[in-house]
Structure formats: C-alpha cells, structure tokens
Amino acid sequence: MHVLLLKDPREAESGPDPYIKELESRGHKATPIPVLSFRFVSLNTLLDKLFHPENHGGLIFTSPRAVEAVKMCLEAEERRREWNRHVKDNWNTKSIYVVGKATAALVQSLGLKPVGEDAGTADVLSRLIIQREDKNIPPLFFPCGSIKREVLPTALREHGVPLETLTVYQTAEHPDLETNLNNYFTEQGIPASVCFFSPSGVKFCLETVRRLSGDQLTHIKFAAIGPTTRDAMAAEGLRVSCTAEKPTAQHLAAAITKALR
Numbered sequence: 001m002h003v004l005l006l007k008d009p010r011e012a013e014s015g016p017d018p019y020i021k022e023l024e025s026r027g028h029k030a031t032p033i034p035v036l037s038f039r040f041v042s043l044n045t046l047l048d049k050l051f052h053p054e055n056h057g058g059l060i061f062t063s064p065r066a067v068e069a070v071k072m073c074l075e076a077e078e079r080r081r082e083w084n085r086h087v088k089d090n091w092n093t094k095s096i097y098v099v100g101k102a103t104a105a106l107v108q109s110l111g112l113k114p115v116g117e118d119a120g121t122a123d124v125l126s127r128l129i130i131q132r133e134d135k136n137i138p139p140l141f142f143p144c145g146s147i148k149r150e151v152l153p154t155a156l157r158e159h160g161v162p163l164e165t166l167t168v169y170q171t172a173e174h175p176d177l178e179t180n181l182n183n184y185f186t187e188q189g190i191p192a193s194v195c196f197f198s199p200s201g202v203k204f205c206l207e208t209v210r211r212l213s214g215d216q217l218t219h220i221k222f223a224a225i226g227p228t229t230r231d232a233m234a235a236e237g238l239r240v241s242c243t244a245e246k247p248t249a250q251h252l253a254a255a256i257t258k259a260l261r
Helices: 018-025 043-050 064-073 077-091 101-109 122-132 151-158 177-188 199-219 227-235 249-259
Strands: 002-006 029-032 036-040 058-061 095-098 140-145 163-173 193-196 221-224 240-243
Touching: 002 018, 002 177, 018 029, 018 249, 036 064, 036 199, 043 064, 043 077, 043 163, 058 101, 064 101, 064 140, 064 163, 095 101, 095 122, 122 151, 140 151, 151 163, 177 199, 193 199, 193 227, 193 249, 199 227, 221 227, 221 249, 227 240, 240 249
Parallel strands: 002 029, 002 193, 058 095, 058 140, 140 163, 193 221, 221 240
Antiparallel strands: 036 163
C-alpha cells in the first residue's frame, strides 16, 4: 500500500532512509516529501558557548537540526582539532540530554555521550532532567529552533533547574512543498496512509492534503510520529488512526501496518 511520509528523506551512513526501509519490509511503498526548510542563525554565538563548557551545566538537544548547527561551527579544521583535543571531553563530564535515536546518533558523531535517547518527547526528557539535576548547577545550554514548544523550558523553570536557550535555526515551509504534494497525488493517487512528523508539518501540509484528497480523505489512515504531533492533528479535527509508540522507524512501521489491516 502507498504511504506518504511528510518528512525529509534521510540517507543514513548505514544505508537508505530507515522509515522507507521498514515500511517496504512490511510490503508498503513509502514516499517522503520534504515539508520544512531551515536557515541557521546565531552560529558565532553558538560557537562561543560551545567552546566555554565551564559556563554551563550540560547540553540539551531535542532536534537533529540543532546538532547540525553545532557541526557547522566545527567545520574549520582548527576548531575541530580543538574540539577533539579537549572541549568535547569537558562537555562529557556533564550531562548531554537528547530526545530520540536520530538526534542521539548525531550527538555521538560529535564525540559526545548522550543521555535520554529513549525519551520520545520533550515532556519525558524534562522529567528525566528534573530527576537528575541539582538546582545549583550552572544553566543547561539548549540550542533550539525558532518554533520550539515551551514544554521543556517551562517544566525546568517551574522546578528551578537553570536553563539558557539559543535559537540556532529558523523553520519555514519548504518552497517546493505544494508542487511536490500535487505531483504525488497526480502520479500516485490517494495514499492509503499519510504520516505527519511534526506539528509544523500539520500546519504547512494539512490544507493541501485535504484539498487533494477530496471526498477520499476519510479513507486515509493518518499516522503520527508521536503524541505531540498527534495532538496537533487532533486539534485540526483530523482523525488519527495510529501513533508510533516510540519515534523510531520500527515503531512507526508497525503502527501503520496494524492500522492498514
């Protein structure tokens, strides 16, 4: 069955996009369409903070894009050498918090040792941080996107855990989104399932998906990568057929397969 994935195709070092691979192993034809575009900002400020770990109690990453911003700061050979020589080790004496396996893998590629990759949401991660951290630590440093949800900062603030945020990327609709969706529905027809991967994806895609689906909309099984995205879909009046138990390719493919039976 045809499954439309509203996400960037991801080429991992180990092979093709794991979401496509998992769905194909279960007999589905999965097609990704990029929904978002990103512009990196404040990289000089980020660089300065990365190279002064003594000013912070740890790091928090809730998206792969934030880790990409860090990688951009380390592109210069001299910076990378300094990072590998001693800076990353200083960070590794502190907690490096992450949400999700994809973000954890990118953090590990920087030589850092992440905690919390099984936390599927910022809400769960915030509870882990509150359990582990002392209120008297220097602020945790949280590089994030322009439209981050306030769940984690609010929870930490309410429990007295110090936090410093920095917007390192801005999120916008992908310039080719509408064209790509039109082409998909024209060439492939109405998909059996459509999966959203973020509240931003719901915001930017749903109206076009509704228009292109017409009276077939009620036949589509709509899937969510996690509870935050599910809630955004439900808030728009969409009937959510399934939600991945964890934000992994295996859990999503299993949920969609079950919903399509």
